[in-house]
Amino acid sequence: MQDNRKKCIELAERIYDLDIEVYECVGSSLGRTFTGDRRTCVENLANLMSTRPQGHLLRSELALISNMARTIRNPQDKSRVMKKYDDILKEVESLPTSFGQGEIVDQNRAKLNTSNLRQKFSKDDHLIICIGRSQGSAGNDIGFALADALRINYYDVEIFTEVLRRLEVEKDSIRDVADLGTEIIQNKYQRGFNSVKGWRNKIKEFDRYHGLTKEDAIFFNQSDLLCKMAKEEDFIVMGRCADVILANNHIPHISIFITAPFEQRVHRIMEVNNLDYKRARRLLEKQDRRHEKYYHYYTGLKWGDAMNYDICFNSASYGIEESVDIIERMLNQNMNH
Missing domain, CATH: 3.40.50.300 (P-loop containing nucleotide triphosphate hydrolases)
Structure with missing residues (x-):
């Protein structure tokens, strides 16, 4: 349980940093996905990853970041950022409490x-x-x-x-x-x-x-x-x-x-x-x-x-x-x- 919580905190930190990087690459006035202080945002993100019923909220937050990342004009910046996003998404989906763990296949x-x-x-x-x-x-x-x-x-x-x-x-x-x-x-x-x-x-x-x-x-x-x-x-x-x-x-x-x-x-x-x-x-x-x-x-x-x-x-x-x-x-x- 403790290891899972530690993993959630680490992923939350990376998500927060990615949001900053996307915003800097886009240079848009639309604003960042996370506008609060770092500690509060990371704590909230970690809680979302730890609680499956709220997984859809985390998915929505990640979608906002990816949608913005896809508007980056510089191909190298876009490729680098999307690679980080894909890596983070795979790790989030692999968590036992993630939204990605609810398979529906019969x-x-x-x-x-x-x-x-x-x-x-x-x-x-x-x-x-x-x-x-x-x-x-x-x-x-x-x-x-x-x-x-x-x-x-x-x-x-x-x-x-x-x-x-x-x-x-x-x-x-x-x-x-x-x-x-x-x-x-x-x-x-x-x-x-x-x-x-x-x-x-x-x-x-x-x-x-x-x-x-x-x-x-x-x-x-x-x-x-x-x-x-x-x-x-x-x-x-x-x-x-x-x-x-x-x-x-x-x-x-x-x-x-x-x-x-x-x-x-x-x-x-x-x-x-x-x-x-x-x-x-x-x-x-x-x-x-x-x-x-x-x-x-x-x-x-x-x-x-x-x-x-x-x-x-x-x-x-x-x-x-x-x-x-x-x-x-x-x-x-x-x-x-």
């Missing part, structure tokens, strides 16, 4: 996402991007264009079609998994149990799908297919709980959720589907409920909750083309580090 998520990006993708890992999207946010358009820009495969309804082929299910007998939502809940717990025909259908499905309902059989086969694909190729997949499926199977991937303000999405639905406002709004609300219930039913998580994704993106802020460009540049920057 190691389990990092193994599948951010740490994998930092290390670059190994020859055994493929670039897999899972995109969830709210209806009307142009998520599909962005996903398709991003796959084209990255020159990797794009999957949406193809996943559903392949699973139906595997199970030999008539496509007309069930809706695409991306739009099931409410129907799944109703099929499992409400429909069919009030009639003999309903019971017969359930028994038939039980035999055909090894004790699973048709909907569950499709989901689990879809999960197997996604995991198999993840070992063979780079791709973007739209929806279908792919982010959670891959995470549960410890497969590296990047999860993105694309959305936009409700009214903006309504107007896009009106334009794309040639609907009036009332019908577009009703369709949007219905589809959002379906996606939310489907995602929660099979994952136990809240659809669209920022905590469940690596990146959440407001497409209305940029439009389709620029959204693709921003995401692509962000991915390239991370993978090149």
Whole structure:
């Protein structure tokens, strides 16, 4: 404890001296960061370094010094001062009570996402991007264009079609998994149990799908297919709980959720589907409920909750083309580090 206090005093002295040096180099009338007497200022700085809840105040003080240092016109003076600043900052962050000691990383998520990006993708890992999207946010358009820009495969309804082929299910007998939502809940717990025909259908499905309902059989086969694909190729997949499926199977991937303000999405639905406002709004609300219930039913998580994704993106802020460009540049920057 005593050694830490001594270190804080020593760093406080260096910070105070650096503030003086920056002020002298800049020659600005804006004034120094610390204007009190040396002893009082050093004592206050040391106390800030010793008390973690007040760490943000120290960070703000250091920011003031660095901001001023960056205005130094003489390149040699600027380089010398910024070197001192960087050295001091590293030592402050290494203190056990520093603001730099509160890491937020979730190691389990990092193994599948951010740490994998930092290390670059190994020859055994493929670039897999899972995109969830709210209806009307142009998520599909962005996903398709991003796959084209990255020159990797794009999957949406193809996943559903392949699973139906595997199970030999008539496509007309069930809706695409991306739009099931409410129907799944109703099929499992409400429909069919009030009639003999309903019971017969359930028994038939039980035999055909090894004790699973048709909907569950499709989901689990879809999960197997996604995991198999993840070992063979780079791709973007739209929806279908792919982010959670891959995470549960410890497969590296990047999860993105694309959305936009409700009214903006309504107007896009009106334009794309040639609907009036009332019908577009009703369709949007219905589809959002379906996606939310489907995602929660099979994952136990809240659809669209920022905590469940690596990146959440407001497409209305940029439009389709620029959204693709921003995401692509962000991915390239991370993978090149």
